[in-house]
Amino acid sequence: MGKDIKTIGVLTSGGDAPGMNAAIRAVVRQAISKGKKVKGIKRGYAGLLDEEIVDLEAKHVSDIIQRGGTMLLTARCPEFKEPEVQQQAAEICRKHGIDGMVIIGGDGSFRGAQKLAAQGINTIGIPGTIDLDIACTDYTIGFDTAVNTAMQAIDKIRDTSTSHERCSIIEVMGRSAGYIALWCGLANGAERILLPEKYNYDEQKIVNSIIENRKRGKKHYIIINAEGIGHSTSLARRIEAATGMEARATILGHMQRGGSPTCKDRVYASTMGAYAVDILCEGKSKRIVSYRDGKFCDDDVDEALAMTKDISDYQYSIAKNLSI
Numbered sequence: 001m002g003k004d005i006k007t008i009g010v011l012t013s014g015g016d017a018p019g020m021n022a023a024i025r026a027v028v029r030q031a032i033s034k035g036k037k038v039k040g041i042k043r044g045y046a047g048l049l050d051e052e053i054v055d056l057e058a059k060h061v062s063d064i065i066q067r068g069g070t071m072l073l074t075a076r077c078p079e080f081k082e083p084e085v086q087q088q089a090a091e092i093c094r095k096h097g098i099d100g101m102v103i104i105g106g107d108g109s110f111r112g113a114q115k116l117a118a119q120g121i122n123t124i125g126i127p128g129t130i131d132l133d134i135a136c137t138d139y140t141i142g143f144d145t146a147v148n149t150a151m152q153a154i155d156k157i158r159d160t161s162t163s164h165e166r167c168s169i170i171e172v173m174g175r176s177a178g179y180i181a182l183w184c185g186l187a188n189g190a191e192r193i194l195l196p197e198k199y200n201y202d203e204q205k206i207v208n209s210i211i212e213n214r215k216r217g218k219k220h221y222i223i224i225n226a227e228g229i230g231h232s233t234s235l236a237r238r239i240e241a242a243t244g245m246e247a248r249a250t251i252l253g254h255m256q257r258g259g260s261p262t263c264k265d266r267v268y269a270s271t272m273g274a275y276a277v278d279i280l281c282e283g284k285s286k287r288i289v290s291y292r293d294g295k296f297c298d299d300d301v302d303e304a305l306a307m308t309k310d311i312s313d314y315q316y317s318i319a320k321n322l323s324i
């Protein structure tokens with residue numbers, strides 16, 4: 001069946017993530033090394049529907065491994081949830097001679113991949129999202145860069161927070177998942193971490209803790225708040241009123257999604273890109289490339305999307321102990 005794959009399509013979808021370019025480069029060059037042709041689809045599923053399809057040769061992916069963002073551009077395409085649109089997309093793939101598609105994106109993009117596979121297109125997904133919110137994998141492209149970027153920003157905020165003896169609330173991305181918040185909380189030694197998976201909205205507890213910490217001589221109080229909880233600015237106002245400690249909120253926003261990928265993101269994204277081509281050429285389809293328990297592997301899309309994972313209770317509990 002693998003020998004039937006002559007042309008591989010590749011697209012990026014959903015939020016961009018640093019390392020996506022490394023994955024695109026790996027797909028293109030691994031495919032070429034196996035004698036396959038590659039077509040790049042611009043702007044995710046939206047570009048597929050608009051037939052924004054270009055031939056990709058080895059030279060087209062030079063000088064991108066170190067760059068954030070995605071050279072193929074990305075988009076969110078709400079209409080891709082409609083069955084007739086998915087059918088149209090499959091017909092476009094066939095029209096352009098695309099025998100297999102590599103889809104680099106997050107959980108939403110994998111639902112699109114699942115539907116394309118149901119329309120008879122060979123599809124392989126690669127997890128690309130800063131949020132780490134894909135259950136089948138311990139690694140997603142971009143998370144490592146995003147948490148390092150956020151950590152460095154929070155270090156800077158800590159300097160000014162200490163100097164002014166303030167409470168600083170820093171809101172990090174993650175959609176409804178708290179992985180970025182938990183990692184930053186641990187890496188930045190935050191006094192408190194608010195995670196959508198754990199938070200019980202007991203603000204009085206936070207207020208009491210701030211007052212206690214001040215009595216013990218702490219110069220600042222850093223709260224990492226996850227986007228899934230949000231409302232950091234109003235929380236800062238309430239904390240200031242209740243504690244008398246000046247409070248400021250910073251929403252880090254899209255700066256977390258940009259920038260040059262870390263070594264880990266380049267290496268893992270390259271490995272996943274090549275792996276996706278390998279399994280497509282072996283005749284596999286409807287799979288998600290994952291990294292689990294220290295190994296690269298692949299899972300059926302339906303099974304992958306049905307899996308669940310949660311924040312580590314242990315890491316969350318030690319974060320509390322380490323912040324005293």
Ligand SMILES: Nc1ncnc2c1ncn2[C@@H]1O[C@H](COP(=O)(O)OP(=O)(O)O)[C@@H](O)[C@H]1O
Nearest residue numbers: 014015076077080081105106107108109111112
């Ligand atoms: N249930 C679905 N069925 C088909 N396509 C979907 C579905 N959910 C999301 N998609 C497609 O995937 C795109 C990216 O999803 P989104 O959740 O925004 O980002 P991510 O893939 O990074 O999680 C959506 O804009 C849409 O085109």
Ligand SMILES: O=P(O)(O)OC[C@H]1O[C@](O)(COP(=O)(O)O)[C@@H](O)[C@@H]1O
Nearest residue numbers: 014015106128129130131173174175
């Ligand atoms: O770029 P937008 O449309 O503002 O979306 C913001 C969302 O995208 C993310 O940065 C990445 O999410 P996805 O990878 O699922 O697209 C989330 O953390 C955030 O909630």
Ligand SMILES: [Mg+2]
Nearest residue numbers: 106107108129
């Ligand atoms: Mg997502």
